Amino acid sequence: MNRKTGFFGILAMSILALAGPAFADELSGGDTAWVMTSSALVLLMLPGLALFYAGMVRSKNVLSTTMMSFICMGVIAIQWVVYGYSLAFGGGAHPLIGGLDTLMLSSISPETLSGSIPTYVFIAFQGMFAIITPALISGAVVERMKFSAFTIFIILWATLVYDPLCHWVWGEGGWLLELGALDFAGGTVVHISSGVSALAAILVLGKRRGFLKEQFVPHNLTMTLLGSGLLWFGWFGFNAGSSLAANGTAAMAFLSTNTASAAGLVGWLIIEKIKFGKPSALGAASGCVAGLVAITPGAGFITPAWAIPVGFIAGILCFQGVCLKNKFGYDDSLDVLGVHGIGGTWGAIATGLVATVGTGSLITGDIHQLWVQVIGVLAAATYAFVVTFIIIKVLDAVIGIRASEAEEIEGLDQSQHGEVGYSL
Amino acid sequence: MNRKTGFFGILAMSILALAGPAFADELSGGDTAWVMTSSALVLLMLPGLALFYAGMVRSKNVLSTTMMSFICMGVIAIQWVVYGYSLAFGGGAHPLIGGLDTLMLSSISPETLSGSIPTYVFIAFQGMFAIITPALISGAVVERMKFSAFTIFIILWATLVYDPLCHWVWGEGGWLLELGALDFAGGTVVHISSGVSALAAILVLGKRRGFLKEQFVPHNLTMTLLGSGLLWFGWFGFNAGSSLAANGTAAMAFLSTNTASAAGLVGWLIIEKIKFGKPSALGAASGCVAGLVAITPGAGFITPAWAIPVGFIAGILCFQGVCLKNKFGYDDSLDVLGVHGIGGTWGAIATGLVATVGTGSLITGDIHQLWVQVIGVLAAATYAFVVTFIIIKVLDAVIGIRASEAEEIEGLDQSQHGEVGYSL
Amino acid sequence: MNRKTGFFGILAMSILALAGPAFADELSGGDTAWVMTSSALVLLMLPGLALFYAGMVRSKNVLSTTMMSFICMGVIAIQWVVYGYSLAFGGGAHPLIGGLDTLMLSSISPETLSGSIPTYVFIAFQGMFAIITPALISGAVVERMKFSAFTIFIILWATLVYDPLCHWVWGEGGWLLELGALDFAGGTVVHISSGVSALAAILVLGKRRGFLKEQFVPHNLTMTLLGSGLLWFGWFGFNAGSSLAANGTAAMAFLSTNTASAAGLVGWLIIEKIKFGKPSALGAASGCVAGLVAITPGAGFITPAWAIPVGFIAGILCFQGVCLKNKFGYDDSLDVLGVHGIGGTWGAIATGLVATVGTGSLITGDIHQLWVQVIGVLAAATYAFVVTFIIIKVLDAVIGIRASEAEEIEGLDQSQHGEVGYSL
């Protein structure tokens, strides 16, 4: 049992560990307050992500980039209530998928509890994860993917990729959970899955006109920095909320998250300083996100002190990651693979390397956990890549996923939304 | 009793319903934490609203638009502590108005409790509502109303419109509360009242120079989108905080709020797509606000599944609402009537149609509740309209409410505040 | 005991006062939830501060100004975990400094409690204070200080100024704590120390090229206003979180904070209206920060009603404060001394004047407390000034702290970071 994690694992662990006043089937006001707060924080990551991404594109695409996050807030929030939650967390203890027994959240009322919190809170919190994950992918396809195609894509992707993966890792009976793969707050489910799906999508979508020839200069870096600040803030909910209780595990996850983010920021700036002589503001924004991604799978298992190397190395690895696209020539516009794919993978592995709280890892002599982590990464990455590739291929054949050349030149704000970002 | 709502009603209900560890007169840390968090979230809605509105005006009025929200944060926060709270929640159980017994919050100390939370927290939370409501009105009068006049207006309005209305609906003995009108988080008190007051104000104030002739293009839609993101985030406090406890009701309100917002966003985009062929970013920002407004009165009574049609219809209705001004020729600049008035009315009615938790409604065969809701809407709307009209007329006669034509042409940032928004 | 404050004092007080369900050595979910939320709120003040400051500089320095806040988030967050926390809160009960016994937070686990919350939460919360304080100083040195020098400066400053001061006021056995100096949330430790350190730094650094000759027009005031909104929001965590519990003291601190902020905003606008005929948006942003600074040391001791004059006078005093630099000719670019130094001093004194909850003050006939407050101010100001002056002098001699004239003319964004803020 102490190897398992995800919702039920963590829940059990935290109750046993702290012997607090919270027992299953009795509502804890403190836990409920914290997980509601955390859910709100994760929701705020969407506008944060929108700013983070939108600041990096050219001004003619600022709104269309933002809209790719907002449409996830619209469409996936509904999908989750209608059937997504049920697919991920419903059903019996099937290893691969949930059930259809809680469609429309039927049978749940304000009195229904999940551990020490109302089930509605658990649904809300998990729903925010379902919303943000496809929004992360958007960073790779901005400036050229049709808005209509993206909208349909995220519904299919949430249904066919996210909901099953979520079940594998966090759902009752999910096979990765049973295997003992640790993913405290979504390194596998959220970051690796979005990173490799981004790659699959752009392989079909193709490069932006002028990629590697023209300079795609970020149009407003203050927006990106504010976005990264909101992401950092929201990530406390993402990670510390994942303990589903206001307890010592949440507290450690909170502090480890903050520390890894800081270390990621510093790591990225140092390598920039070495390579280019100057640390950049975009580097700071990117580095803290890299650190946050990397600590996500292990936030509840890794101490703040160990979070320093985890974050620092993430800053350096993701810096290398974003350089790959120039070498290999695929146009991962805002580096979803480079930051989320690579950062998430590193974080999942790092959990097997340095986790010391509530689990074993390499440094405690538990090499098995490391292997389990690797299996989790490979399984999730393969599944997400293959299914995404198929979805995108089919979508492209049926409705076409790419804006026309004229639309791309004009900018997607005008061509997809009939608007311009600024009339200063 | 089960028909009543507002603070005391909800409080009683939640205590009875969940039999949690919270009993009146004993402080609950979880509830206190949640309502403080919620209060902070609602405060953040002010800068959020300022951004939301300011992005839609021309750049020469960006600061003056922002200032109309900030001045509410300044002036009404003080008014509330000095006498506003006492007017709304003080006194005996008078049906129309509170008393003057808690001027300057005398007699309240850190030990004083309101249910399971310190009274100071209840005052803070309710104060945020008093602050945001007049700020909502500002959206109708921007780009031409004098800042000095607006400042005096909001003090009068808070005193003569908001505080009484708040007492009717949520104060001990308030007649709408006694009647059984349901307003979980302020559909009537906040949204309908601000919407119709906006209409009353602009009937006196008149149109902006060039209205319907020139194009008033939003000067910075990224600002509006960020604003809508902050509003969405803050609205969790607004609605889920209104249960005044971290319990199952709060949890449902939380999830229903998120769902309705999402559905409003989708509803607005779909009708735009149908009418203009393109869904717009401003439509997304407007749609989620419409959904949030509509779920406000029923957030604690309507399930997440029912929140989908409530939000979706709000998106479509409010879209129609904002079109009205072009037909009728009144200049509701940023659509306060169109979104808050219409959205709030729909939400109050919808509560009588589909509420199923802790109350009856049409779908549970309780047609009486629907009538009570209609009475609540009509009473609040009539009162707010008439009193606002009188306030504005008197103000106009005494000090003049409108900036001069030269000031309007020059922009209110320069003429009212001696500043310009941008020097990029 | 009832004179002492800081962490242990407050903790004891709140437990005694409210006789709630929280007893030392038992975890309270509500308290934990609230202090985690508060920690996240204080972290958000960093991007808030970055925006607040960055909007006021010229656009060629927008990123470098932002980066001075972000680098604190990176470097100090790590310093705190590695040894800063230990220096401030570790060791025996030494009057001047903590110890080295909790380097790398060794010996702390998720089960370790500080009062009713996990120690990890206490560390995180206090760490956010350590992060924001040097960031405040940056406002004085922007547009000309080298980024590399600033980075080294903050590490030295945190180690030699912040950590000791923090121990004096809040650490076990700290001499100001023992003396009975009241500093609820950091008036002395954070605001006075950053204000006078800013002065010491600019005396060595010198003025910006063109100071008092050219006009340094804020390049984007909407950014500054959003920043002030985020600061206001985050300050709820800063002040109400400082009670380290979700209780009546936190509740009062919450409401007093909101009220003082409002009063500061109004005070500043009124004096502007009197002096220049127009209240400005930058005045509103500055005024609320002045009010927030002033209420910080007394938030848990001063009632909301008394918070009105405290905030209002802060607005007026700090307005005068920012005018000083034009008279005396030192270039405190964004008025760190004028707002934080003066506001913090006023707040510390005001606590000795009008505090009535849990302590005596002048109005309760306790003149002794006032003297203790004055001693606290003088001791902290003198120490911070002298040590900062030495640090900066040494740094300047060793590596040079000022960007070259060419770099300053070109803008620090390009010269320090190789970027430009906007490419609209």
Place this chain on the structure above:
Amino acid sequence: MKKIEAIIKPHQQEVTIDALKAAGIQGMTVSEVKGFGRQKGQTELYRGAEYQVDFVPKIRIDLAVDDDMVDKAVEAILGSARTGKIGDGKIFILPLEEAIRVRTGERGPEAL
């Protein structure tokens, strides 16, 4: 052909363009500029200080016209951009040797 460059107040832009169109001008190019002249800039507030910006925002209209249209265009501008207060701006007339329409390659007055 002549090239007319008019510097006018931003708030007169709309009426001036309308007047030019009414006078038969079919195309023009507009840009935002900063003017230094007799008219002084606005008084702005900045944290306890009041100062005067030293430039005034202006709109520049560039207009290539055939010789016989010069007077009509000038009159249209004078009739619409004038507010009678300092800072109304200037009209400059320069000789224009050639005009070419990029799309068709047409030259001379037909290109306008």
Place this chain on the structure above:
Amino acid sequence: MKKIEAIIKPHQQEVTIDALKAAGIQGMTVSEVKGFGRQKGQTELYRGAEYQVDFVPKIRIDLAVDDDMVDKAVEAILGSARTGKIGDGKIFILPLEEAIRVRTGERGPEAL
């Protein structure tokens, strides 16, 4: 010497500048302007309303050239900025009496 002012579509900026450089032009000055002409502005959405903006963003290239370079420059622009659709823009040629390089004080064609 002549001064060439070309008004072109923003998306043709890059190819046009490249073409000019290829034609031997070593310096030029570019600015963003708004064009009013036959080409109509975009249709934009604004909360339940659709409207047409009345200007079109354009790029203006200013180019001082020696007389013998005029034709080459004009051809380079025509060859690169043309898309064949309305709104491709104009080229105006004005007489230029003097050109001075600030750094050296050189005058005439050498200053270009």
Place this chain on the structure above:
Amino acid sequence: MKKIEAIIKPHQQEVTIDALKAAGIQGMTVSEVKGFGRQKGQTELYRGAEYQVDFVPKIRIDLAVDDDMVDKAVEAILGSARTGKIGDGKIFILPLEEAIRVRTGERGPEAL
């Protein structure tokens, strides 16, 4: 009358305008432009890549002057805008046929 167009470095704007005023110039119009020339743009960082922007921000000063002021104005610019490094910019002089003050309708040198 002549029209002087000077392209200078942004950081020299202030001293140049001061020098022109000192030389007796009472009005001018300034705009922000992008320069392409011998001077290369800055090196910027962007997520693991370093690249050179291909333009340099410049300031353009437009100045209508009476013939006898041309030399004074040119000297004022040369004396103030020069830093001696590549990219200091250019001064162009064009013939100006007419100048009209919008407010009064005055024409010729009095309009300046």
